[in-house]
Amino acid sequence: MSSRVLSMDLFEIDGLPLHPLIVHAVVILVPLTALALILGAFLPAARKRLGVVTPIAALAVLVLVPITMLAGEALAQQVGPVPAVVHHAALGGLLWPWALAMFVVAAVQWCWCRFTEGPRRTARMILAALAVVSGAGSTVMVVLIGEAGARAVWGG
Numbered sequence: 001m002s003s004r005v006l007s008m009d010l011f012e013i014d015g016l017p018l019h020p021l022i023v024h025a026v027v028i029l030v031p032l033t034a035l036a037l038i039l040g041a042f043l044p045a046a047r048k049r050l051g052v053v054t055p056i057a058a059l060a061v062l063v064l065v066p067i068t069m070l071a072g073e074a075l076a077q078q079v080g081p082v083p084a085v086v087h088h089a090a091l092g093g094l095l096w097p098w099a100l101a102m103f104v105v106a107a108v109q110w111c112w113c114r115f116t117e118g119p120r121r122t123a124r125m126i127l128a129a130l131a132v133v134s135g136a137g138s139t140v141m142v143v144l145i146g147e148a149g150a151r152a153v154w155g156g
Contacts, residue, residue: 010074019072022067030061034134037135095145101134
């Protein structure tokens, strides 16, 4: 029983393009991480209960986004320069800075609350604002990118 798990192409699994497979992890993880980050910013009990999960999830997003982009570029080369695919790819390139921001805020929030007595009121407000902006921005970008990807695949 011989099953090929990884094909010769780095961005294929058993002949299937990696991009449509891995993109679902990003689509799920980004909004969940954003929600955890925002809850942790406003509810100390949630932040304490989530603990290191939020920065780990943000790190996973930060790692998955460029892999998804590279897999998407490989798939786009196979498809060719279709305008809808080009638009989807252009939007996709805008997600990484948002994912980076979300990771930085999650890491700072966790470290500050874990290793100190926590930030003072002004710093808490700034962290909360950054959590909302990075979390909402990341989620909005995923929605826009996903919508453009769906149009590229299904038309419209």
